[in-house]
Amino acid sequence: MAIVDIQGIKKQYPGVGREPALDRIDLRLEPGTVLGLLGPNGAGKTTFIKILAGLLVPDAGRGTVLGYDLWRQAAEIRAHVSLVAPTADVGIDNNLTVRQNLVFWAPVYGLYGKAARQRIVELLERLGLADKADAWPMHLSAGQRQRLALARSLLAETPLLFLDEPTNKLDREGTQAVRELIAELNIERGVTIVLTTHVMEEAEELCTEIAILQHGQIRQHGPTYDVIASLGIVRPVQLILQGDPEAMSSLATRDLMGAVKLEWAQPEWAPGDKELTVWTRDTRGTTADLLAWVMRHGYRLVRIQSARVTLDDVFRQVLDAGRPN
């Protein structure tokens, strides 16, 4: 069963412009997915997450989340998912200390007794809050409050977790800790995660799938690597080799996955070497094929480097295509 299976979701906030916040959104997510929702400010990411979490009713569309009907069973959905909003203070009780906040939430997420205490100690430790365990939330910095809100949601044993800009406000260390925890929840506990982020590198590192939203519509959605490869952005892979030049020249673009053009050169500084530049739509596939070819012929590989396509390139290209002229 798909964890999320929705069609034609539409949402327009009352009295705001003519453009709906979400416009005919379809989405299907299998269990174990980490979906990265990307898009510029105002694209509809938070609205979408709120609808999926049962917090906001769409104007049109249908579907299920965790098998519960989006319209008729929103309360069931809310009870079985967890969400960290960008205004991370939601859910923090200022009359309880950091640890007490987590103790309060643990049973809500199905954690009791020793298991709860252990998980709380572990999360405080891993999110760098151990020395703030007995502090009042009002005395935390913005980033520390964000960490506490995350700790609360990471207590969750829910099968579906929504993280709206989870590393926003966090310093380098906090960001790294949170990314590790997200990966762990997904890999070890099989939690399906939907996260939004403006950090492409983060999405690339964590997400098995990417959906790019713009003006309330999904412009692109698929497995992260497919999304990156699908736009056919051409990038160079460069090698410096030593070996038999005759045999080298038989290499053709068709031998290399995604290659569109080969260029041979003679580096001035090393007359015995050959420099090869392969222009490719698939740096990963081309690199793998090139390495196999080098091995097969027993060439000596002096250097290889590739300017691979990043999610950032893809993001910019998708948004440019969707911009009105």
Ligand SMILES: Nc1ncnc2c1ncn2[C@@H]1O[C@H](COP(=O)(O)OP(=O)(O)OP(=O)(O)O)[C@@H](O)[C@H]1O
């Ligand atoms: N409660 C609301 N009332 C009226 N309009 C809203 C409300 N919440 C969001 N909007 C509008 O809906 C659109 C989508 O907003 P949303 O918060 O979903 O965007 P987002 O992709 O999460 O943006 P960001 O990257 O800035 O968080 C925006 O135009 C926004 O102004």
Ligand SMILES: [Mg+2]
């Ligand atoms: Mg948002």
